[in-house]
Amino acid sequence: MLFFLTEKYKYYHFLVPTMAAKTGVVASVIGTICDFYKRPKFILWPKADSCSDVQAFIDAMCEEYDVPYIEVMVKSKQWVEWFVGQKACACAFWSELEKKEDSVRYIAFDGETCRISGRDRNTPIRIDHRWQVAEKIHTIIHEFIHHYFSHHHNMDTKDHCRKFRKMEKKINAKYGIYFIYVYTKFGKHFHNFWGWPYGYSKPTAKDRGWLV
Numbered sequence: 573m574l575f576f577l578t579e580k581y582k583y584y585h586f587l588v589p590t591m592a593a594k595t596g597v598v599a600s601v602i603g604t605i606c607d608f609y610k611r612p613k614f615i616l617w618p619k620a621d622s623c624s625d626v627q628a629f630i631d632a633m634c635e636e637y638d639v640p641y642i643e644v645m646v647k648s649k650q651w652v653e654w655f656v657g658q659k660a661c662a663c664a665f666w667s668e669l670e671k672k673e674d675s676v677r678y679i680a681f682d683g684e685t686c687r688i689s690g691r692d693r694n695t696p697i698r699i700d701h702r703w704q705v706a707e708k709i710h711t712i713i714h715e716f717i718h719h720y721f722s723h724h725h726n727m728d729t730k731d732h733c734r735k736f737r738k739m740e741k742k743i744n745a746k747y748g749i750y751f752i753y754v755y756t757k758f759g760k761h762f763h764n765f766w767g768w769p770y771g772y773s774k775p776t777a778k779d780r781g782w783l784v
């Protein structure tokens with residue numbers, strides 16, 4: 573503590589006369605500090621209440637990353653677990669034989685876990701906690717990246733390699749979503765840029781993408 577105070581004193585002692593002499597330098601120093609602490613600009617989370625909302629989100633990413641169309645489906649929890657395995661809540665899949673132009677690719681979500689309704693409704697699907705929205709956006713991006721790597725690099729959907737994780741971190745960061753990789757190479761412990769967890773509070777209209 574003593575060391576810290578001494579250092580701080582030295583800092584001000586040195587800086588104050590310089591500031592007084594050159595106001596331009598003051599402005600530039602303040603500007604640099606402000607830039608450093610300024611919140612980065614994030615893309616607002618898109619509306620992802622129903623299958624068609626998620627389809628629009630995926631379609632936009634397909635265009636941005638130059639990959640073909642992939643169809644979004646919302647299935648039951650039982651169906652996804654039966655199709656993929658225990659604890660899975662979404663999957664991207666396509667025929668192994670396909671290399672043809674007309675082949676169809678799919679991403680299926682467990683609507684109950686991911687909080688996505690199969691059809692458009694007047695009353696939006698209920699979401700109790702902010703972390704559920706953050707995790708949903710993360711899951712949608714995750715499945716899209718499987719599609720991307722399969723198309724561009726012929727990579728298997730079980731593979732969460734270094735390149736995959738790098739891209740996943742990068743896209744999530746654009747939406748202000750940060751997380752930690754656990755040993756299974758899945759993202760967990762979602763938090764914002766400052767390290768705050770998304771938490772249990774009710775998501776706002778902005779969180780739900782209703783203002784976009």
Ligand SMILES: [Zn+2]
Binds near residue numbers: 718729
């Ligand atoms: Zn995966």
